[in-house]
Amino acid sequence: MVDLLFYVAALVAVLTAVGVVLARNPVVSVVSLLSCFGSLAVIYLLAGFQFLAAIQILVYGGAIMVLFLFVVMLLNLGGLNPEDEDRDDPLFHDRRRSAGGLAVAVALGSASLIGILRGARHLAEPTNGLVPPEEGFDALPALAEAMFTRYSLPFEAASVLLLATTVGVMVLAKRQRSIPPAGEERS
Amino acid sequence: MVIVKRKTLTLAERLYLPEILRGLSITFRKMFQPKVTRQYPEEPLPTNEVTRGQPRLRELTEGHLACVSCGLCEAACPAYAITIDGQETDRFIEREPERFEIDMLRCILCGFCEEACPKEAIFMSTELELAGFTRESFKYGIDKLKRSTEELAPRMEYIKRINERW
Amino acid sequence: MNDFLIILIKTCVIYGCLIGAAALMTLAERKFSAWMQLRYGPNRVGPWGLLQPLADGVKFIFKEELCPDGANPWIFRLAPILSAVPAMLTVAVIPFAGDVNLFGVDCGNLSITDLDIGVLFLVAIGGLSVYGVILGGWASNSKYSLLGGLRASAQMISYELSLILIILCVVAMTGSLDLRAITEAQNTGNPLSWNVFSQPLAFVIFVIATFAETNRHPFDFAECEPELVAGFHTEYSSMKFALFFLGEYCAMIVMACLTTTLFLGGYSVPFWEDAPWFVELGSFCAKAGFFAFLFIWVRWTLPRFRFDQLMHLGWKVFLPLALANLLVTGAVISLA
The missing domain is CATH 1.20.120.1200 (NADH-ubiquinone/plastoquinone oxidoreductase chain 6, subunit NuoJ)
Structure with a gap:
């Protein structure tokens, strides 16, 4: 079942x-x-x-x-x-910048992926007291402790990643041409 | 120029809650007051001689109408609701309607027929309800329009009274 | 297997009662509104109009299903489901009474389940009901619906904050997220131990926030007939429309139950600590019924707020008050 x-x-x-x-x-x-x-x-x-x-x-x-x-x-x-999609956008042409951005993205992404996988394997050890929980709620103090003491660095790193994503989305969305001046028809 | 002075609200008024509770108490008390709704089919509307309901024909003697089929109501009717076919009769009035038909879907209850009638034969009754399933069922013939003099008497009196004023 | 059967029966009974209560609530709404306006209300179908909800239901089934041109058909169909299901799911964690002993069979506590995280479950699932409103408004391809949906979602998000902060005060006082534990903490036989006396400000804010959370008068900007026709369900007809209404009334009932549980001691009976289960159930129903009546009562008393007033009230009045209340509660608990 x-x-x-x-x-x-x-x-x-x-x-x-x-x-x-x-x-x-x-x-x-x-x-x-x-x-x-x-x-x-x-x-x-x-x-x-x-x-x-x-x-x-x-x-x-x-x-x-x-x-x-x-x-x-x-x-x-x-x-x-x-x-x-406007192909004149500098983001598509400036190869160096886009390659750099891609590299940073891949690095951050793979770092977080590795972090998650390793963390999961680490937490899966019974001695670390998270899995398997007998009572779902009883595991909560253990979870909180792990998150705010031992794993506070990965926790913060994940939030930095999220912040970077937010900023990236802002940059992509704020391209000038996507907002035509008021009262002017888009050609 | 009208100057409206804004009242400065007290703290209790600005907190809303006391005022809300006051409003709630009013609606709660209203729940137990007597209801004003009329339960219509069981409690029909009160009518009197001024009520201008559907037109009805007055029965003069047993089985005979007061109508002489002069056609004045037919001519007066703004909605062309009345159709009359006249015929001769042995009675003193010499003419009577063979067919007197009012299309109740056309009738606008204006009362012009009543005013036009020289023989006190057609009156606006106190009957107000009108319902049916087919268009044909709204074409009222003599059999459906005939009412006894007693039934229409209050309205007759009323019409006589107001006509004397002119 | 026997336990499974008991749970199945409990689930069926509680959901049957919930839907029946929601149906009766539509009738009560019309009846009470009529009485407050010196009218009789529905009294033609069955004795005192009791069968009116049934007649309405039959009418809804026979109405034509309409899907507006240009609407997204799948999301259009999904929205009423998303509106009704979360509202009905949340009733699963409400404790209605203590241990039930029926015909010598011990049936356990009268609630579908006693989750350790009952409060969290309720808040989490209840928060999903905003999707029904917002998606229904969007998928209808109508400006009125869209405006209604946007307003409703903005409103529900704003008031959910105060609502959760207030719930946190009660949770902090009890030290448990389990609704039954919260009830039992108040069930001392003395009504003064009910949370409403220790948290009066929280109680007032909570009750008002539930009105906003369920999109009820005086905060029903999702509908707002004079401005938005009927808001997010303008384009809905037939059973889809009925589902929206079912969701709305179920949410009202659940909120009434939640207010009872958090602040009025749930099923606890004044001056009778170990009351039998049917007395407890009666006590619970009386309290929850009062709050359900309050929803109707307030609706037919107060005029509607303006939207900016609503946002002002939510963010500048209730949120600071709720935060301060939580702070004081925490301070008192840690000092005591």
Whole structure:
């Protein structure tokens, strides 16, 4: 029963994650990301982490995705299509800058990936007291302690990564040509 | 120029809550006051002789209308709701309607027919309800329009009274 | 297997009662509003109009399903589900009464489940109901719906903050996220141990924030008939529309239950600590029923706020007050 639920949740998570990237309509992307988070929460629940599951839904599902949806709806990205991409944009031409950016992105991404994998393997040791939790809620003090003492550096590094992503999105979105001057038709 | 002076609110008023509680107490008390709704089909509207309902024909003697099919109401009717076919009769009035039909869907209850009638034959009754399933069922013939003199008497008296004023 | 059966029966009974209560709530809304306006309200279908919700339901089923031109059909269909399901899920953690002993069979506590993180679950799932509103507004491809959806989501996010901060005060006092533990902490036989007496400010803010959270008058900017026709559900018809309403009324009932549990001692009976379960259930229903009535009562008493007033109230009044309340609560707890 639990195995079956896990496979269903995992399948839904993967499919919706693919849907986030492939969907043309940004709102559909947001909705599939939301269901991805939902199925992740189910997986957490099956693993015994009630608290994490609730936080996943509360923070990601309830707060962050609503903001995403808000922004997507306000910007009205529905009409954007790939042919409109402006190839004159300096970001596409300045090879050195874009290569540098790519390198930084890959470095940060792989660093965080390695960090996550190693951290997960480390935490999976029974002596570290996180997995398997007998009671989902009882593991919470252990989780908090691990996050705020021993692993505070990776924790902060992850937030720096998120900040870098936010700034990058801002830079990409604030390209001049995408906002025509008021009262002037776009040619 | 009208100058409206804004009242400075007291602290209790600016906190909203006391005022909200006052409003709540008013609505709560209203819940137990007697209701003013009329339960319509069981409690029909009060009518009197001034009520201008649907037009009805007055029955003069047993089985005979007061109408002489002169056609004045037909001519007066702004909605062309009235159709009359007249015929001769052995009675003293010599003429009576063979067919007197009012299309209730066209009738606008204006009362012009009542004013035009020289023989006190058509009156606006106190009947107000009108419902049916087909258009045909709204074409009222003599059988549906006929009312006894007693039924229409209050309205007759009323019309006589106001006509004396002119 | 026997445990499974008991849980199944409990689930069916509680959800049946929830949906029945939501249906009755629509009738109560019309009845009370009528009485407050010196009218009778629905009284034709069944005795005292009791079958009116059933008649409404049948009418909804026979209405035509409309999907506006240019709308995104899948999201359009998803939105009412997303509106109704979270509201109905949250009732799972509400403790209605203590140990139930029926015909000599011990059925356990009267609630679908007693989660350790009941409060978190409630807040997390309840927070999802905003998607129904916002997606319904967006997918309708109508300016009124979109405005209604945007307003509703902005409002729900703003007030969720104060709501959660206030819940935190109660959680800090009890030291548990389990709703049953919170109830039991207040169940001492003395009504003065109810949280409403130790946290009066929190209680007032919480009640007002629930009104905003459920999009009810005087904060119903999601609908706001004079400005937005009907807000996010302008384009909905038939059972989809009914689902929105079901969600709204279920959310109201859950919020009434939550207020009862957090502040009025849940199922605890005044001056009777070890009351039998049906007395506890009666006590719970009376308290929750009062708050459900309060939703209706306030709706037919107060005029609607302006949207900027609502935001002002949420961010500049309730949020600082809730934070200060949490601070004082924490200080008192750590000093005592």
